[in-house]
Amino acid sequence: MNHDMPRFEDRMSDAEALMWRAEKDPFLTSTFANITILDRAPNFDAFVARMDRASRVIPRLRQRVQPAPVSLGPPRWVADTEFNIAHHVRRMALPAPGTMRQLLDLATLLVADAFDRTRPLWQFTVIDGLEGGKSAVIKSCTTPLPMARVALHCRCSFLTLNAMQTHRHHLTLRCLVSQSQARHLLPTY
Secondary structure (H helix, E strand, O other), X not given: OOOOOOOOOOEOOHHHHHHHHHOOOHHHOOOEEEEEEEOOOOOHHHHHHHHHHHHHHOHHHHEEEEOOHHHOOOOEEEEOOOOOHHHOEEEEEOOOOOOHHHHHHHHHHHHHOOOOOOXXXXXXXXXXXXXXXXXXXXXXXXXXXXXXXXXXXXXXXXHHHHHHOOOOOOOOXXXXXXXXXXXXXXXXX
């Protein structure tokens, strides 16, 4: 089975360019998010390292949008020469009692906050302090990213975190992609 990384075009498609231009209006943003509940807090340093590696394997994660001069064509994807993983992978904690309602309210605020259009258009936020010692990861990105491919590869990077655990108990994730699929899609270092 061939598990090549997806190929990305340098120029946005017409549909992506239309959405990119429309998203200048805060009422027309199309940010999409996903919440994954974890049975316990992840090793944050290992998670950041894994996402940094994923950003090197999936070039789009280190690219920002460069508008065309005078808007005479579709914007281009260019390497962000000032890429910093800390802008894209963050950690927060809920105040006690850490209910699902609190998590959803926080997720709403995070998703409503506009992306910095001068940086790559994605963010992962680890949320600690959920009831029962659980944590969550809120993954958000804007639609002009070719989402299906990038989201799958990001999720697969994230899913293989349990292989990095140094003790016997593995982090249990409630996700749609199996660990075996994840291991095939992204190499383990």
